[in-house]
Amino acid sequence: MVKVLHPRTRAEEYEYRAKHLKDEFHMSGDGPKSTAFRIDKVLRHVPFASGDRVLDIGPGKGLLFERIHARVTECCGIDVTPAMVERLKEKFDGYRNVSLTVGWSKNLPYPSAYFDKVLMTGAFCLQETKEECMQTLAEIRRVAKPDALIFISDIAIVDESTLSPERLSPISRVTRRFRQDGPVDFIRSITGFVVRKTRVILEVEPVIVESTRGSWFPHEEFIAMCRSAGLDARGFQTEMIIGLSPSRNDYLIRPLS
Incomplete structure (x- = not known):
């Protein structure tokens, strides 16, 4: 008998996943190879340096922190899913410069102008409304240093449910x-x-967690949203292990002075 769970919100969906799916790669539906590719992509686009304070919004399995914690000053991860944060805290127990927090990207519990690098890889479009997305961009601008580099990936630029x-x-x-x-x-x-x-x-018992529907923004609209939040964004097609995505963009972003 297969049990099917029908979450009402994205937060509830990922709470179900964290509780029911034993393999950490099942959190995003990725396998080890595609996940490693995603992490390598971040490392190609974002040059982490000694002294950096890094914020990862939606750190997933924590694999990026495993790769960079020894070369930066501080790694902070925030996730809306309490069960996932508990998993990560167990994983990084004993790491002095890694901290994990339960919270929302639209209300980041960090000081202003604190981070050198801010990452949101695959989590931005999990938000359900444009208002939430705008609040998140404003919060990212607030906690980023004036010369910070921000990387937001996997922005759906079309409604993928309508694609042939x-x-x-x-x-x-x-x-x-x-x-x-x-x-x-x-x-x-x-x-x-x-x-x-x-x-x-x-x-x-086998469990299927149904996916909830996230947000999508045409490229020009997302650029305008960033500029409204005081951010300058440059977009390019999302690189996937199977090639370039026809429906998603990644963005490198800097605070506007």
């Missing part, structure tokens, strides 16, 4: 088919086998 399958990445096509057809019909469609009900003894 040929315009989606292979991973997105598979995800859409799985959601539309359900697990049994999906497996049947890709294997050619008829899946029959059988008695299976499982250690844990």
Whole structure:
């Protein structure tokens, strides 16, 4: 019997994931290779230096902090999901310069002009309204130093739910088919086998956490949102392990003087 959970909000969705999914890579649906690619992408675009204070909004599995903590002064991570923060605190127990906090990006619990680098990799469009996104940009501007570098990735620039399958990445096509057809019909469609009900003894009940819907912003609109918040943004297509995304952009951002 497969248990399907239907979260009402993004926060509830990721709380479900943190509680029910044992493998840390399942938090984002990525595997080790694609996650490592994402971290390498951040390291290519953001030059971390000795003395840097780094804020990661939505640090996920904490893999970036594993890579950079020894070369920077301070790593701060904030996540809306209490269960995920507890996982990360256990993971980084004993790391003197890594701190994790439960909180929202629209109300960051940090001093003004504090961080040299601010990262939000894949979490920005998880916010549900434009108002929340604007509050987040304003808070990022507040906590960033005047010469800080900000990296926000995976901004959906179109409504991906309306895209035809040929315009989606292979991973997105598979995800859409799985959601539309359900697990049994999906497996049947890709294997050619008829899946029959059988008695299976499982250690844990299988769980599917349905995804909630996030935000998307055309490129020019996101640039204008940043400028309204006192930020200068430069966008480019999101690099994925399978190639450039046709529907998402990454942005390198500096505070406006």
